[in-house]
Amino acid sequence: MDEPVPPSRQRIVAGAADMISRRGLNATSIREVAKHAQTPLGSTYHYFPGGKQQLAAEAVRFTGDAVATRLRGMLRAGPVDGLLALLALWRGVLTGTNFQAGCPVLAVSIEEPADDASPEVLAVAAAVFGGWEAQFAASMRLHGADSGTAEPLATLVIAAIEGAVAMCRAQRSTQPLDRVAAQLESLVRAAVDNPARATDQGVDQPAPSDHRDRGGATHDPGSLLSHRD
């Protein structure tokens, strides 16, 4: 909760990631990031001489690494558990912030660079998305999924989750994410359970029972992005 003193560079990056996930990149000002991190404005340009571009890029990478680490842990229990952990993570971000925060990687991907800036942030975002997909696809292949199936399905998983998180924010409800979750789960299950074919189609909803917030992520909504609202 209160680490002794994170070198205040970390706090700046984490705060920037949090603010970007709420308001988008262009609406996130360095002044407010510094204030939120209890850091003088000058320190920001000391740590990030590249200015806002560099800070945004590091914030995206920070989030990407944090999610990848959690994902890696849960993927050791199989692709389905990894998927459930990922879903629980974003669900926790939404409910833990009253639907005010989302995915900073998506937020950055959606705003074209102002004028001058080279799309460095975009490249980082693309790399983060690609990394998540690759982790997922590798895990599915490891558990018997066809090579030609794993990668596109991993893309679908990430895209559907990202889109659903945004839709959840619009309608202030986790319904889109829950609906997407059920279908993604049965798709992944069908892709890895039966290496060749299925006796029943793996398209319908898995069961009338809803699967609440399992996933075993022991998710702390404040650890991915510091949100003090």
Add this chain to the structure above:
Amino acid sequence: MDEPVPPSRQRIVAGAADMISRRGLNATSIREVAKHAQTPLGSTYHYFPGGKQQLAAEAVRFTGDAVATRLRGMLRAGPVDGLLALLALWRGVLTGTNFQAGCPVLAVSIEEPADDASPEVLAVAAAVFGGWEAQFAASMRLHGADSGTAEPLATLVIAAIEGAVAMCRAQRSTQPLDRVAAQLESLVRAAVDNPARATDQGVDQPAPSDHRDRGGATHDPGSLLSHRD
């Protein structure tokens, strides 16, 4: 092509939608919208006394209606054709703008209102998403999909497309959207082709042959959002 004189209110709304789809809501300034629409700044507050909030809400509704109209036309040929048309439409927006424009509805959903503004824009965005889903679900039910299957699948379709469009912008490639497209197509096909069950699973990719830009939308990339780059 060159309408006589769209009452310049239309141009403001369309320009705002286009700009929001590129830079996000907070980075879209009323001054630039007015300039882009060749309209004095004062006219903006004449037409939209509610200020930026009202303009943004109308821009989102405008985009939502434009897409819904196209979708309605293609859905008369069945859900699969509607899906293909929707995919072709967003694909055209991406390629027609060099991956600089996306979906303004998603863009608006992702930025929390500044401080004062009530989430009017968010409500409109939620309604637009809901409308698209409802159109799609109704078409699938009409073509034999289970009631409990059509609605979640419609949500998955919209979420996956929206997320994929954002990912395409990040990596400046239509690969995510193409991958998502193939899988969504077989999912929808499986949901409507066989009212009860399938002889082959409807999860894998439909066929090794890629389905290029059919969809018959006769898509003009400049008609949804005026993009003059």
Add this chain to the structure above:
DNA sequence: GTTACGCTATGACGGGCGTCCTAGCCAGAG
């Protein structure tokens, strides 16, 4: 011709922005 009104045109206001710069502080090395 005159009047009324929708729209144009312009400028001002207060404020926040990204960026940079220059002192100042203060621990640790010599």
Add this chain to the structure above:
DNA sequence: CTCTGGCTAGGACGCCCGTCATAGCGTAAC
């Protein structure tokens, strides 16, 4: 003790923002 260098502190520059007020224009009604 002196000195060095990473970090703090705060101010300044020029620019753009959302909003509003007010005067001018044109056309259509009477």
